[in-house]
Amino acid sequence: xxxxxxxxxxxxxxxxxxxxxxxxxxxxxxxxxxxxxxxxxxxxxxxxxxxxxxxxxxxxxxxxxxxxxxxxxxxxxxxxxxxxxxxxxxxxxxxxxxxxxxxxxxxxxxxxxxxxxxxxxxxxxxxxxxxxxxxxxxxxxxxxxxxxxxxxxxxxxxxxxxxxxxxxxxxxxxxxxxxxxxxxxxxxxxxxxxxxxxxxxxxxxxxxxxxxxxxxxxxxxxxxxxxxxxxxxxxxxxxxxxxxxxxxxxxxxxxxxxxxxxxxxxxxxxxxxxxxxxxxxxxxxxxxxxxxxxxxxxxxxxxxxxxxxxxxxxxxxxxxxxxxxxxxxxxxxxxxxxxxxxxxxxxxxxxxxxxxxxxxxxxxxxxxxxxxxxxxxxxxxxxxxxxxxxxxxxxxxxxxxxxxxxxxxxxxxxxxxxxxxxxxxxxxxxxxx
Numbered sequence: 001x002x003x004x005x006x007x008x009x010x011x012x013x014x015x016x017x018x019x020x021x022x023x024x025x026x027x028x029x030x031x032x033x034x035x036x037x038x039x040x041x042x043x044x045x046x047x048x049x050x051x052x053x054x055x056x057x058x059x060x061x062x063x064x065x066x067x068x069x070x071x072x073x074x075x076x077x078x079x080x081x082x083x084x085x086x087x088x089x090x091x092x093x094x095x096x097x098x099x100x101x102x103x104x105x106x107x108x109x110x111x112x113x114x115x116x117x118x119x120x121x122x123x124x125x126x127x128x129x130x131x132x133x134x135x136x137x138x139x140x141x142x143x144x145x146x147x148x149x150x151x152x153x154x155x156x157x158x159x160x161x162x163x164x165x166x167x168x169x170x171x172x173x174x175x176x177x178x179x180x181x182x183x184x185x186x187x188x189x190x191x192x193x194x195x196x197x198x199x200x201x202x203x204x205x206x207x208x209x210x211x212x213x214x215x216x217x218x219x220x221x222x223x224x225x226x227x228x229x230x231x232x233x234x235x236x237x238x239x240x241x242x243x244x245x246x247x248x249x250x251x252x253x254x255x256x257x258x259x260x261x262x263x264x265x266x267x268x269x270x271x272x273x274x275x276x277x278x279x280x281x282x283x284x285x286x287x288x289x290x291x292x293x294x295x296x297x298x299x300x301x302x303x304x305x306x307x308x309x310x311x312x313x314x315x316x317x318x319x320x321x322x323x324x325x326x327x328x329x330x331x332x333x334x335x336x337x338x339x340x341x342x343x344x345x346x347x348x349x350x351x352x353x354x355x356x357x358x359x360x361x362x363x364x365x366x367x368x369x370x371x372x373x374x375x376x377x378x379x380x381x382x383x384x385x386x387x388x389x390x391x392x393x394x395x396x397x398x399x400x401x402x403x404x405x406x407x408x409x410x411x412x413x414x415x416x417x418x419x420x421x422x423x424x425x426x427x428x429x430x431x432x433x
Contacts, residue, residue: 007048008207008229009200010041010193017049017191024167025056025135031158032167033143033185035174036193037312037323038258039230042171045193046139049169057135057167058083064145072149075140076123083130093122120153124160135165143172148180155184175262175312195227195324204229208236217245226324231255251329259330266311270304271331274313277322278331279340284320 007014017032024030034042050059060082062075071077077096087094096119130136140146140154158168172181174192196204202218213221217239224247225231234252239245251259263271277284284305290298308314315323322328332340 007041007044008204009196010045010048013191013193014045014048014052017045018052020189021049021053021057021137021167024137024165027163027165029158029162029164030167031188032169032191033188034169034171034191034193035177035185037175037228038173038262039228040193040195041229042173042193043141044229045191046141046169046171050137050139053137057137058130058133059137059139061139061141063140064142064150066142066145070147072147073153075143075146075150076153079138079140080123080126083126085126085130089129090126091122092118093126095119096123116149116152120156120160123153124157127157127161127166128164131161131164131166135167138166138168140168140170143170143181144176144178146181148178151178151180151184155187158184158187175310176265195225196222196229196232197227198222201225201227201232204232205236208233209240214245217247220247224325224329226326228324230258231324231326251326251333255326256330256333259327260334262311262313263327263330266307266313267304270307273301273304274308274327274331275335275339278328282322282325282328284314284322286320 017034020030020032034045036042053059060079062078062082064070064075073096080090080093080096087097090097127136127138138157143151143154146154154168154170157166161168168188170185170188172185177185198219201222202213202215205213205218205221221232221235225235234255235247238250238252239247263274266274273289276289280288286298286301286305289301305314305320309317309320312323313327314320
């Protein structure tokens with residue numbers, strides 16, 4: 001395998017997936033689903049498995065289309081076309097290769113169910129005949145965009161071909177999976193891809209740059225990207241283009257588009273809460289969000305965070321945080337200067353309220369001394385004070401305009417010295433903190 005095609009940091013995952021193909025080659029049908037966020041390497045993993053399988057199996061590929069206009073069973077139409085079987089051998093499965101000439105004739109639910117079952121059986125027979133001569137490897141990508149009939153056919157084949165030398169490989173974005181897709185994936189062996197480790201990011205960066213990167217640059221890349229290989233590649237290209245290892249303030253356009261597409265699927269209330277959280281830092285302080293205007297009360301904040309967690313924007317339960325800093329940057333970049341200022345001031349005031357409340361609870365014996373409001377409510381015992389003080393420290397930095405090294409350039413340099421009235425308001429909030 002070439003350097004460009006080599007999967008970095010996925011050796012153990014690739015070995016596990018390869019064992020599935022070995023089982024299929026020896027006559028035990030296999031059904032494997034690979035999942036993960038956009039850019040995590042699912043398509044690369046499928047390509048590596050096909051390459052590793054060599055010329056022994058017959059590889060049949062199908063992919064799904066996000067936009068409108070794709071006919072039902074489109075990924076399976078591609079699979080049958082790639083099979084090379086003559087139309088006479090396809091039987092009722094040949095219907096998948098016919099172009100619809102007009103609207104389908106209406107039929108009863110029972111008749112439709114019967115026709116679908118006969119179609120499924122016909123496709124299974126076709127693949128079974130192909131597998132009699134050599135192992136068959138069916139590869140389906142982007143199944144989050146597949147129509148439900150295509151998914152049901154995949155689930156049917158996973159059972160019907162269990163005794164044939166056929167491997168069904170599918171890949172999908174878990175954050176965009178429909179209930180039907182999750183149901184079908186539950187029947188398969190599953191391989192969830194996570195972000196690369198810091199060492200993996202360093203190795204990938206070295207491959208792309210052609211030289212080792214300074215350790216601090218690798219650490220920043222890992223923190224910023226969350227180990228997502230696509231994000232790492234785009235950031236490295238930007239660094240190489242600018243001719244400096246100083247982390248660029250802007251986000252590559254391709255990365256921004258990927259992030260915003262995911263954020264666009266969240267509710268307005270969830271995005272508003274994440275705006276507050278992004279200003280405060282990568283670690284998310286639930287108490288601060290509940291004390292401010294981002295959420296009316298803590299259960300509401302937790303519900304909205306769960307929505308963000310399901311979308312892959314937030315990770316962790318006891319200590320929630322952004323999956324990677326690029327989400328924070330994309331959110332902050334999308335805020336106007338006025339909106340950023342308003343969130344900064346409101347968050348600072350919420351921190352002051354939380355701090356005062358915790359002090360009163362501590363003095364009255366109703367709460368643990370040293371906690372800042374409800375900021376430590378989700379933290380292990382003894383960590384609440386540390387997280388709360390750290391959050392207030394970040395708010396001071398953001399409000400003063402000093403900024404974090406990962407903040408977009410247009411956020412930096414907008415200190416309070418440019419607005420005396422704002423400076424006085426921030427100073428009063430800081431004194432309260």
